[in-house]
Amino acid sequence: MALVGCGSAVPAISVSNQQLSERVDTSDEWIRTRTGIGARRICSADEPLTALASRAAQAALEHAGWAAEDLDLILMATSSPDDLFGTAPRVQGAIGARHAVAFDLTAACSGFLFALITAGQYLRSGAMRRALVIGADQLSRWVDWDDRTTCVLFGDGAAAVAVEACPDAQNGLLGFRMHSDGSRNGCLTLAQTDTHTDVLGGVSAQVGGFAPLRMNGQEVYKFAVREVPAVLKELLESTGTPASDLNWLLLHQANQRILDAVADRFAIPHERVLSNLASYGNTSAATIPLMLDEAVKDGRVQPGDLIASSGFGAGLSWGGALLRWAGPQR
Structure with a gap:
């Protein structure tokens, strides 16, 4: 791919x-x-x-x-x-x-x-x-x-x-890892509302709807700073890739402290950590491609660049991918 x-x-x-x-x-x-x-x-x-x-x-x-x-x-x-x-x-x-x-x-x-x-x-x-x-x-x-x-x-x-x-x-997808832990699902939820309506005598049905997003921020932070470095270490070792070979670290944009902690774990200079949190916050599934598009369009990411990426969040779920950007093939 x-x-x-x-x-x-x-x-x-x-x-x-x-x-x-x-x-x-x-x-x-x-x-x-x-x-x-x-x-x-x-x-x-x-x-x-x-x-x-x-x-x-x-x-x-x-x-x-x-x-x-x-x-x-x-x-x-x-x-x-x-x-x-x-x-x-x-x-x-x-x-x-x-x-x-x-x-x-x-x-x-x-x-x-x-x-x-x-x-x-x-x-x-x-x-x-x-x-x-x-x-x-x-x-x-x-x-x-x-x-x-x-x-x-x-x-x-x-x-x-x-x-x-x-x-x-x-191939631009050089390796990947994916994980889930449903036992920690309660840390970050967007759950259905528990509201019912009577349909007929003795029968009721749930009314569709969702409660506001709820998060245990401290637990999610601890999960991220523990699991993201672990999955990236697993990914780099399985592909035989030294962290020093990476051009960029592209993580889910959730918290700048998480980005910095992961970079420090692999001795990656902070200037090679892509971040646009200051302008957009956490856009959930959009954060990684939004940051990639910004970095490609402003010339930071060049064809052939090697990128270690990780997504993490509700589920709880997390994963990593080692990517090589090709750019338009014209």
Whole structure:
């Protein structure tokens, strides 16, 4: 699988820490010191997730030099779809990818990496030739804006990566690891509401709906700083890759302290750690491709660069992938 294009889209509305402090008891210094976040993007009423994801998908197609009809697969990682039956088919229709099968994959903040790995297996098997992997979330609709432990963290966004089948010598997915631990699921949840309605005598049915996002921040932080270095160590050892060979460390953008801790564990200079937390916060499944697109477009990531990436979050789930960026093949 070769990574040959990328694109992103974010809402126009940006909410700064200072603005947020007008609603909840917090401050710019408090948020920046603990998370590295300075602002986050929020979808407006007329800017649904489908629209963002479609813009990101179209941008990735244009970067790769593909027509939408060239696509065989659209795989969308999201935990906040516009439609519980699937948002990927809406994107497929919006961009005119009439030959592509399209479906959603839900793995929260690990979602994009899990989706990229999944797409890679379809391409490697020969069943498909070209795929678009999208990471997109609109968690602003599920955040309790009066809960300062969560509302300061999350933002909305979408990004996509175009990948295609290739000879083994050009493979850009050099190795991967994926893990889940459902026994710790309660640390980070977006659970159904426990509300029922009477249907008829003696029979009741659950009313659909979800409670606001809830997180045990301390436990999630401890989980991340323990498991992310472990999975990356496992990945680098299994592929025979010294950390010194890496051009970039690209982690899920959850907390700057986590990014710095992982870099220090592998003696990777902080200037080689990709981070855009200050501008976007945690956009869940969108963070990794959003950061990749920014770094490709501003020239930091060049064709041939070796990238160690890790996603981690609700589930609890986590994983790692060793990637080589190819760029458009024109």
